[in-house]
Amino acid sequence: MKLILPVEIAHKIEPHLPKNTIVLRVDSEGNIDGDATDAEVYFSWFYLKPTTLHRVLDAAPLLRWHHAPNAGVNHILTPKYLERDLILTNGAGVHAIPISEFVITYLLAYSKQLPSLYKQHSERNWQRGLPIQELTDKTLLIIGAGGIGQEIAVRAKAFGMRIFGSSRNARPLPNFDKVVGANEWKQLLPESEFVVIATPLTPETKGLIDLETLRLFRPDSYLINIARGAIVDESALTTALQEGWIAGAALDTVFTEPLPAESPLWTLPNVFITPHCSGNTPRVKERTLALFLDNLTRYRQGKPLRNVVDKTAGY
Secondary structure (H helix, E strand, O other): OEEEEEOOOHHHHHHHOOOOOEEEEEOOOOOEOOOOOOOOEEEOOOOOOHHHHHHHHHHOOOOOEEEOOOOOOOOOOOHHHHOOOOEEEOOOOOOHHHHHHHHHHHHHHHHOOHHHHHHHHHOOOOOOOOOOOOOOOOEEEEEOOOHHHHHHHHHHHHOOOEEEEEEOOOOOOOOOOEEEEOOOHHHHHHHOOEEEEOOOOOOOOOOOEOHHHHOOOOOOOEEEEOOOHHHEOHHHHHHHHHHOOOOEEEEOOOOOOOOOOOOHHHHOOOEEEOOOOOOOOHHHHHHHHHHHHHHHHHHHHOOOOOOEOOOOOOO
16 A cells, blocks of 8 residues: 655654555655655645645545544545545644644633733833633633634633533533524623634635624623634634724634734734634644544554544534
């Protein structure tokens, strides 16, 4: 069997492969160091460009299974990709722990006034009276109660929060006080002090948080986006933040990354911007490789693979 592996981590995988496995390495531009015409498996790496993906597809006409390390696969499901009858699996779950911890960081930073306290520290200013809040009894709405959303709920519940969620298939979930259908979460906005976007980017969720929706938010609500920037209408969000429709936002992802220097979001005092880093820890790579190797064993044995993507739904 031939595998196409990214040059970045091929050396980590090769020691775990059966001796009859042939490994081809592919770089970030899609250059493969051998004949891939009969390759069956492709393991891509983070920040996969469509041009790289298409070069691999052209070089490997017999490809059967593609594993992507990301949870979101919107950048992969190009028209050319969808022409191929490929099994696509993703990295759903491998980022859930660090991202959920980051969400708690945002919640605490806002509630405990950490930016103002850091500023006072740097100025040697001993000033009391900041509007510090508790998370206990506050309501958190998680748009997208999947793997990441559920890990957020575990940690937020430990702080005594009331937790709402939305899911394509609404059903009771541990740590959630209420879960509604994917089109019903807007009715929960008047009760929610915090709103976290944890849903995949699909044609249905692109621009989900638009001008009309932002008008439904509480004026004291705080928006957190750890999903994809295109889910939020950035112009509408800027207006909402400038005019006080919402209290603030933490954005780990934006429409154009890196965020352009001229973006007004940089200058707004009620915005906390981080460089799409909420899922980054060394253990993510460990979980990613373990998931791929487990799926490779399943593939060889003809067993169902984990994390198979519904390409029609987009996740």
